[in-house]
Amino acid sequence: MEKEIEKYFDRLWPICRSITGNGLRESFAILQEIIPLNLTEVPSGTKVFDWEIPEEWNITDAYIICPDGKKICDFKVNNLHVVNYSVPVNKEITYDELLPHLHYMLQLPDAIPYIASYYKPVWGFCISFNEFTALSKTGTYKVVIDSSLKKGNLTYGDLLLKGETDEEILFSTYLCHPSMANNELSGPLVAAFLYSKIAALKHRKYSYRFIIAPETIGIIAYLSRYGEHLLKNLKAGYVLTCCGDDAPFVYKRSKKSNSLADRVAEHVLKYSGNKYELMNFSVGGSDERQYCSPGFNLPVGSMTRSMYQRYKEYHTSLDNKSFISFAAMKQTTEVYFEFVKALELNDVFKNKIQFCEPQLGKRGLYPSSADPMANRENTHNLMHFLTYADGKSDLIDIAEKVNKPLFRFEEIVDKVMAAGLIEKGAAL
């Protein structure tokens, strides 16, 4: 799986994506080889809640010719050199005129920063501080941005993997940044490979919704169409972002903070053996900001690794292939898949024999007198499960009462279902 992730990463990496445009479409086409997303085009000018879909941006080239004839800030070398959504420009200007259009970072002198301006028409170039300081202050600079901003569309992709019920689990990630690794490609890649694992499940209680859309505006467009549906059907969801390096996991709770999404994530992480950190919802974040806006307040959390704004390479050219690890992306996919398995296993159960204990012996579920201690832990787990299966507690509740992972009860659930001792209640 690692090799395959890398193969797709390498193909997606060079494409100049934005919140609209052909780079975005080209990226979706590649992802569709793994996850058969349905693509939707939302026309420029469409009102979506407090927002409006902007004009579509496309770009073919951009660069600066220095007074000495040297070409710098070459879009074709690194698409971060151009401010994303720059309006077209083609003119000769002085150093002083150029200056307000140049962006660099003092703190990381070798890095090209990532800048975008979707809603205010500007043009600009991003350059490393080291390169910037070497610029001649005299002479004429030629600046070229061969871009276009026209009525067009914003593209998003989604997919519903139907399960037994209409209750949904959501995995949402964004596609809109140019060449960056942890804070762009890790999300769609983990989502796509997670899709393969879930699609391969023989049985799914829940339906699984995948959304890959431009950050913020794309999800707002999505929610303007599907928000009410999600309010009705969504049981739990996660925003996949910054999940591609080998830093410990960070789980950021939904705003509700004890939703099913949070309970499952915290339960799985607690017993997963991986290092992790828990944090509450906050507004520095990704699309959980929209999902958890007051009117929706959906049960959507987010598990990351090196989180946005917490690593110095964030939003620079140094967030690249050497920053991430394909083994880590595989591991992130696996932990998210544990969430899925826990969600599928978790349920409210009701012991059909509510008054006194069931007689386990006559059902072959109790150790024989000759060896009363045999399998003691399993017998206790079984009795524990039955006595707490009151039609109100779910399996996570039951498992946490004895500080064990719910997976420890998987076999027991199968056995007592087979013995006809248990019925499933409504999920919490």
Next chain:
Amino acid sequence: MEKEIEKYFDRLWPICRSITGNGLRESFAILQEIIPLNLTEVPSGTKVFDWEIPEEWNITDAYIICPDGKKICDFKVNNLHVVNYSVPVNKEITYDELLPHLHYMLQLPDAIPYIASYYKPVWGFCISFNEFTALSKTGTYKVVIDSSLKKGNLTYGDLLLKGETDEEILFSTYLCHPSMANNELSGPLVAAFLYSKIAALKHRKYSYRFIIAPETIGIIAYLSRYGEHLLKNLKAGYVLTCCGDDAPFVYKRSKKSNSLADRVAEHVLKYSGNKYELMNFSVGGSDERQYCSPGFNLPVGSMTRSMYQRYKEYHTSLDNKSFISFAAMKQTTEVYFEFVKALELNDVFKNKIQFCEPQLGKRGLYPSSADPMANRENTHNLMHFLTYADGKSDLIDIAEKVNKPLFRFEEIVDKVMAAGLIEKGAAL
């Protein structure tokens, strides 16, 4: 009291009890000298929830004659030697044929283990590991178990000590093990002597129910008849078991975990000066498993000392008179009696003067100006009691707000009742 407990212990000790049979009846007859239990016989074959009353078991003798003529595993020497509920047997067999019918414990080589098999017809002997290893592997063994399994009855005893109200407090313990001390006789003996103390009370707000029955099946039979009644009337209850040695107290909460039973036990233990430990409900336990089954979920906890499965002598011949202490049994009885006194004293009170403080001075309840600090603590306790007597909080709530035992308020309650300042509300 210690001497008296010991006298009864010595008479009960040698009897071979089981969940049915004459040994059980003989034990009840002795206990009736202390506590006038009503005995009930439940016929074999009676359905009780998911269970059925088994045939009645009686035994007169059991032993093995070794190839060298030596008599071992003599039931008349120690009734633990025979697997409880063994079907009759009388035959000559080889060592290899005998082997699967022998039970011993590697970990305690001098102990005879206790084994029972009520619902699967087997025969067997229990032997110390040391004696087992000395057996000859050749020659013929004669095995004799002179037992009978026939349609008969299961016997249980109960008693209701009427109080002012129909609200009940329950003390439940079991009688069904052969010669063992902490995990058999401590429970009925403490229950019986606790009965004497409660019966001697001049005034009882609550009615007190005592149940002594074979563990599990006996209580299930009892609950099949009285379960609904208890659901209506039971305010608090305790399972008495393993309460005969001088280990610190262990209070195991009811499944509800903050029921009146739990609040009283924890409050009393907190201020009793004894060492104690609190633990949550768990399925390794005694008849609280039935009382707290999901359909009942009654407010029943259990206070033990060396708890089942937590001491190595448990379920062996070493759980005998030297393991226990009659002083400790007396102390256990006294602590349970503190629970009773706390239950009787605890109530919801309502200060009749709800608006502003009552003028205590004119009722002689306030220190004089000449010595304003006299009896300061009592005055503060009185004022504290009155201001929190809002008709919603009970005395435990009120006492715990100032981290004092409710007994500290006993005299105050009497004083303000006498002064007509207070009325009693419904118990929580």
Next chain:
Amino acid sequence: MEKEIEKYFDRLWPICRSITGNGLRESFAILQEIIPLNLTEVPSGTKVFDWEIPEEWNITDAYIICPDGKKICDFKVNNLHVVNYSVPVNKEITYDELLPHLHYMLQLPDAIPYIASYYKPVWGFCISFNEFTALSKTGTYKVVIDSSLKKGNLTYGDLLLKGETDEEILFSTYLCHPSMANNELSGPLVAAFLYSKIAALKHRKYSYRFIIAPETIGIIAYLSRYGEHLLKNLKAGYVLTCCGDDAPFVYKRSKKSNSLADRVAEHVLKYSGNKYELMNFSVGGSDERQYCSPGFNLPVGSMTRSMYQRYKEYHTSLDNKSFISFAAMKQTTEVYFEFVKALELNDVFKNKIQFCEPQLGKRGLYPSSADPMANRENTHNLMHFLTYADGKSDLIDIAEKVNKPLFRFEEIVDKVMAAGLIEKGAAL
């Protein structure tokens, strides 16, 4: 302000106040120069809940002439020398007859204790232990108390500073002790100067009620008239007492313990930079005992400094000008004024754009792409405020979620109100 407080302190200090009488009226007249209290006279004999207004007490002189002709316990030197509310006396007696009428303190041999007896008619003198031990045990003592107890009135003062709404904030303090500083004059002085600051506010959401009344009986009289009104209108209140020295602040919660009064006080103190301590309601206290009596249970807490009964000078002649500090009284006034500002600012807010985030950029509320990190904390505070403005949480809730004082959101609230993004909900 310190100088002004001191000026009033010096004028109020020598007056012999009690729960009724002309000393009380004289003190009110001085306070009215700062706070225009309405005075009310409640006739002796009036029933107020469980109490009755006593006869009015006035006193002109009191002293003892020793056998050697020396005048001691001279009321004109220190009004603490006479037991407050003493009945008149004028006679010659022996040392042994005098003895039961003398009060002194072993623990503070230089201090004159403060004693009062409002409801039991006694006469007595208070004397330092050192002076007491020097008294001659032979000869004749002349005791004179020139007091009167007659039908008259109890005087209290109140004032309602109207705000935009009828919802009220209460500041309550007492006036009834003779010459003592921390436990008498600090309360009315802080209340009066706090009044000036609140009266100077251009805009008040709440109406502010000030009550200055004799402790206990005065407030009980007040509540017998205004209790129902306060039950309907009171949002939060504070009892001002013992707030005149430079010890750390102590906030004593209302009996509800998480009322708006408590939440505001704890929130402000947490970020005020001052040392402070929190304690729960208890019956050793001042008029919060009446406000929090079960029938009222009003949201009234109390912020003190060296609290009643916690400093050795309490209720003695050593609770005098050198015990207190006018800088400290000014500081107490300021912290109470912070409570007011917090109460005024706190509200439940509702973001009008409940679904997805508002587009801040188009309203000039988002940093430009050229400098995305500019004002990051402010932008995050703004986004945090908007996402939690769900029409249910108040500003204290919202601020505490990010562990910041609510004052940090003051400017943001103004900005978003101006932008029309927010509406105010009902206060919690």
